[in-house]
Amino acid sequence: MxxxxxxxxxxxxxxxxxxYEKLIEEFGTQPFTNDLKQRLEKNIKxxxxxxxxxxxxxxxxxxxxxxxxxxxxxxxxxxTGRGPSGNTHIGHLVPWQFTKWLQDTFDxxxxxxxxxxxxxxxxxxxxYEETTQYAYQNALxxxxxxxxxxxxxxxxxxxxGPKFRxxxxxxxxxxxxxxxxxxxxxxxSTNIGLIFHPAxxxxxxxxxxxxHGRKIPVLIPAGIDQDPYWRATRDIAEKMGYYKPVALxxxxxxxxxxxxxxxxxxxxxxxxxxxxxxxxxxxVKRAFTGGRATIEEQxxxxxxxxxxxxxxxxxxSFEDDDEALKKRWDDCKSGxxxxxxxxxxxxxxxxVFLEVHQQKAEDAKDVLxxxxxxx
Amino acid sequence: MxxxxxxxxxxxxxxxxxxYEKLIEEFGTQPFTNDLKQRLEKNIKxxxxxxxxxxxxxxxxxxxxxxxxxxxxxxxxxxTGRGPSGNTHIGHLVPWQFTKWLQDTFDxxxxxxxxxxxxxxxxxxxxYEETTQYAYQNALxxxxxxxxxxxxxxxxxxxxGPKFRxxxxxxxxxxxxxxxxxxxxxxxSTNIGLIFHPAxxxxxxxxxxxxHGRKIPVLIPAGIDQDPYWRATRDIAEKMGYYKPVALxxxxxxxxxxxxxxxxxxxxxxxxxxxxxxxxxxxVKRAFTGGRATIEEQxxxxxxxxxxxxxxxxxxSFEDDDEALKKRWDDCKSGxxxxxxxxxxxxxxxxVFLEVHQQKAEDAKDVLxxxxxxx
Numbered sequence: 001m002x003x004x005x006x007x008x009x010x011x012x013x014x015x016x017x018x019x020y021e022k023l024i025e026e027f028g029t030q031p032f033t034n035d036l037k038q039r040l041e042k043n044i045k046x047x048x049x050x051x052x053x054x055x056x057x058x059x060x061x062x063x064x065x066x067x068x069x070x071x072x073x074x075x076x077x078x079x080t081g082r083g084p085s086g087n088t089h090i091g092h093l094v095p096w097q098f099t100k101w102l103q104d105t106f107d108x109x110x111x112x113x114x115x116x117x118x119x120x121x122x123x124x125x126x127x128y129e130e131t132t133q134y135a136y137q138n139a140l141x142x143x144x145x146x147x148x149x150x151x152x153x154x155x156x157x158x159x160x161g162p163k164f165r166x167x168x169x170x171x172x173x174x175x176x177x178x179x180x181x182x183x184x185x186x187x188x189s190t191n192i193g194l195i196f197h198p199a200x201x202x203x204x205x206x207x208x209x210x211x212h213g214r215k216i217p218v219l220i221p222a223g224i225d226q227d228p229y230w231r232a233t234r235d236i237a238e239k240m241g242y243y244k245p246v247a248l249x250x251x252x253x254x255x256x257x258x259x260x261x262x263x264x265x266x267x268x269x270x271x272x273x274x275x276x277x278x279x280x281x282x283x284v285k286r287a288f289t290g291g292r293a294t295i296e297e298q299x300x301x302x303x304x305x306x307x308x309x310x311x312x313x314x315x316x317s318f319e320d321d322d323e324a325l326k327k328r329w330d331d332c333k334s335g336x337x338x339x340x341x342x343x344x345x346x347x348x349x350x351x352v353f354l355e356v357h358q359q360k361a362e363d364a365k366d367v368l369x370x371x372x373x374x375x
Numbered sequence: 376m377x378x379x380x381x382x383x384x385x386x387x388x389x390x391x392x393x394x395y396e397k398l399i400e401e402f403g404t405q406p407f408t409n410d411l412k413q414r415l416e417k418n419i420k421x422x423x424x425x426x427x428x429x430x431x432x433x434x435x436x437x438x439x440x441x442x443x444x445x446x447x448x449x450x451x452x453x454x455t456g457r458g459p460s461g462n463t464h465i466g467h468l469v470p471w472q473f474t475k476w477l478q479d480t481f482d483x484x485x486x487x488x489x490x491x492x493x494x495x496x497x498x499x500x501x502x503y504e505e506t507t508q509y510a511y512q513n514a515l516x517x518x519x520x521x522x523x524x525x526x527x528x529x530x531x532x533x534x535x536g537p538k539f540r541x542x543x544x545x546x547x548x549x550x551x552x553x554x555x556x557x558x559x560x561x562x563x564s565t566n567i568g569l570i571f572h573p574a575x576x577x578x579x580x581x582x583x584x585x586x587h588g589r590k591i592p593v594l595i596p597a598g599i600d601q602d603p604y605w606r607a608t609r610d611i612a613e614k615m616g617y618y619k620p621v622a623l624x625x626x627x628x629x630x631x632x633x634x635x636x637x638x639x640x641x642x643x644x645x646x647x648x649x650x651x652x653x654x655x656x657x658x659v660k661r662a663f664t665g666g667r668a669t670i671e672e673q674x675x676x677x678x679x680x681x682x683x684x685x686x687x688x689x690x691x692s693f694e695d696d697d698e699a700l701k702k703r704w705d706d707c708k709s710g711x712x713x714x715x716x717x718x719x720x721x722x723x724x725x726x727v728f729l730e731v732h733q734q735k736a737e738d739a740k741d742v743l744x745x746x747x748x749x750x
Contacts, residue, residue: 117544162534169492172568180567192555193547196571
């Protein structure tokens, strides 16, 4: 843990550092150490993504093994997913931007699962048509992030093809109700569709191998809270003749309210990709910050960027330049930068970002169909 | 029950009559009464199938409602299925021949589900490739029975299309683990694939409605032992906007050994469609009959056709002519007909039947693909 502790005071690795260390212990994953960062940088021969530099990607499973595999000339595929229960928000886009960087850097296929079945099964108030519609709508937001359409395959669960279904069935024979219950918290009153779903979620781990007819490991960039969902997959992978999935875990992106992960269920403090400029400005201006009670006090004591969600947004997504980020931190700490202009600048950046994003999402309509895999 | 009791002594309604009455009580179904037979005969304006005339079809659910529906101009579809775990045998063909009669008589679509997924999920020793191969092989035997290829749709579970899958998912949201457990006997160690399967099995009940965009009831000809598997389907049908499935229940077809249903797990006393003439003759000659210990005794006391599996085979499938069947019964009873020639004649009929059947199965290869539905 030395590597983590020595960087704990930098402006880009400050948020809840200790909690994340506890999560690593709790989930039994490995910390993403400085050694691993250096090894990765050497391998890719280009600068690391800010999320890695800044420790937002803080944990992994077998990523060192994957680097061995790559160094021996092996390839891999990326796998991530989204439960299409509503509109996309900034909290979704941040890890996808990192996933795009991985795709670009390694020039690999991405399998993106849209679990419209799961979102339907989990919520008796939702129609299946609705979650499928969200799947297609979310897919446009995903493509807008800039994934290579030639190498990006959407698995929309409700439209998954026979090879995928077959694989899910093969997986499902190896997972008992008892195992699924322990991992996913199922009960006697859970419906039988949801009980099957872990097999649907595991299938993309082995799908690239099935499609290409050879063993290909997948790398899953995900929140660490998702890690247990791959436990059953890891347990059966080798028995089924596949590689175990490799994972990179990133911190949660906070909403604009105090604490917590950004969530569609808190629409006032979450910026959706469909939000208007006016709405973005309004939401950002109301954000929870590390500011003091009065301007006078803030000038005297300086702000607390380590607590500040506006700073967190700069750090995770809206300031790529480490020097500029450090200056923002220092200016806040010294009392030179007040919350008003700092929020305004973020709002401006978000507005510009969304304008470009919305156009890209519109353009993505032309390629979406070619990216849906139904094999 | 009067109707049943008054026919209990005829040669074609004799086998285990009382047990079947108990089953009706146990499963809570309705007896297929003489009134219902007469009503059906009037409706179809042609002679009843021997399986109805002889009471082999002895129970139903809502068949009277279906006749009302038909009389008001409504249509329906047939639904039956097969778990493709091995080769087809005569015990499978008999209810299919009855199903063919229903298809011809009412000129309706038949949805035939081949649950290769279930047979894979249930048996850890089997590969999925194997059960899928059996599905295709069994489908040839099914078509050989003479179903109208224009109106017969095979749902091979592993290749079921997105509309079917979507329907199964919709159904699965309405069945809890607790309900599935009570009906299918699932436990903590049941795999999650098998737990989902009741939704796959229910889906064909509503699939014709989905495909045609209007409410169409299905009629399921099946063994009464299958009846509980539709309990969950009946419970949710109306809530989902569909008709409850209607069912006709037939007696089990005995194997050639004493007692019991014909079963692939007893290959010595089961005639498979792939059996050679030599093998058929050998199996039939070893059959359990109602014969006496010695020829002398049999001439004196007569045989006991009510216990005889050879007679049961004539009754269910190899003697359509009621008069001829009655003569065989009487000749056995009187001691005029010995087991040797009776078996020989059955063996001859089975051999001829299988020869024709095997040719038809071969011919069916040309139409099979057009009958597989993947919508």
